[in-house]
Amino acid sequence: MSHAQRERLAYIDFRLYFMGEIGRPDLASRFGVAPAGATRDLALYREIAPQNIEFDGSSKIYRIGKEFGSLFNHIPQRVLSALSLGFGDGVNGDAWPMLPCESPAVLSSPRIEVLASICRAIHAKRPIAVRYHSLSRGDSDRVIVPFALVDTGLRWHVRAFDRKSSEFRDFVVTRIEAPTLVDEEPKANERPENDIQWTRIVELDLVPPPRLARPEIIRMDYGMADSSIRMRVRAAFADNMLLRWSVDASPDHSLREEQYRLWLSDPLALYGVENAKLAPGYQAPAAKTAHK
Known part of the structure; x- marks a missing residue:
């Protein structure tokens, strides 16, 4: 199976999984293949995974099978990007969302x-x-x-x-x-191997702040398997990541605003991070000792 054919089969799998249906025109317009080529790809997919796809003769469209099991690993970030922005390769001009989606406007785009x-x-x-x-x-x-x-x-x-x-x-x-x-x-x-802040990996343990009455909801939000999220990030951008995720980096989880749904359980993990002061609520260890 060629790489191009695998891409087309992955698209069939994607459309069935997330849209529930696919027709020959969907495949033809996405990849520029002739209707006969689209028919062959759909037939091949049906041969490989007959439980995944059913042909609706009344509307001449293929629908998701009752025992569907995805053949490909669809990464959530890419799926959401495709659904909200459409598939684009810079050739076909504007790409359109596949479903009604709203997301924050991008205020800063490089030239x-x-x-x-x-x-x-x-x-x-x-x-x-x-x-x-x-x-x-x-x-x-x-x-x-x-x-x-x-x-x-x-x-x-x-x-x-x-x-x-x-x-x-x-x-x-x-x-x-x-x-x-x-x-x-x-x-x-x-x-880059001489960039200490880049090569150093910081381990962050993020947990629901103890002040929350329903921490299990936060664990659901972030898919926490064992009551925390353990992240490994580069020291050069650990502060930016904590700022982006609205993580309370104070030693005593003192930030009470609603946006802080995660707490850095060990603020000392940021020791030696050059821009740690940008992390919300962060206090340098020396400042904490002086305060006491």
């Missing part, structure tokens, strides 16, 4: 030409010269050595070595202008 230049630099393992706009340091020309993109949930960042400060930092992609590839190899100290 595509800037993003493309950064991606090429990461892939080629080359520095880029940029004009960067910083709230605290103003505008400056810099040469950075990027190696990863990071989505914080609010903005896209690029992790890079900054030759101006001789440090590894994260840069907001929307604040970058005029990226130009520098055709030279990065120096040894500029490579």
Whole structure:
């Protein structure tokens, strides 16, 4: 079975699982195959998993079988993206939602030409010269050595070595202008394996705050198997992740606002994280001792 045919069978499986039906036009319009080719794919799927699919002769459409069992592993994030945004590959123009969906508006999107230049630099393992706009340091020309993109949930960042400060930092992609590839190899100290905050993995144990009367509801919300969520994240972005998830990082779960439905049960997990102060309610261990 070719890769292209597997993709079409996965789409049949997806449509049956989440829409309950699929017709030849659905397959033909998604992949640009002829009706005869769509018929062959549907017949092959039916041969492989006859319990999954039933043909409705009155409407000439295939419907989900009563004993359906998915043949493919459909990842929830991708499923929700497809349902809310549609399938898009940049060729067929606009993609439309498959079901009525509402989601928060994206207020910060990188300019595509800037993003493309950064991606090429990461892939080629080359520095880029940029004009960067910083709230605290103003505008400056810099040469950075990027190696990863990071989505914080609010903005896209690029992790890079900054030759101006001789440090590894994260840069907001929307604040970058005029990226130009520098055709030279990065120096040894500029490579990602030397970024301590990037290579260090922080283990976070997230639990319902003790103040909640119905912690079992929070455990249901997050699919907690054993009363907590154990996450492993890079120290460089642990603060952003806790901010994104609205996690109370105070040592005594003191944040009472409704949005804080999770508590970092061991705030000392953030010890040594450079930007830990951005985590909601976080107190440095020294400050906690002085307060006592």
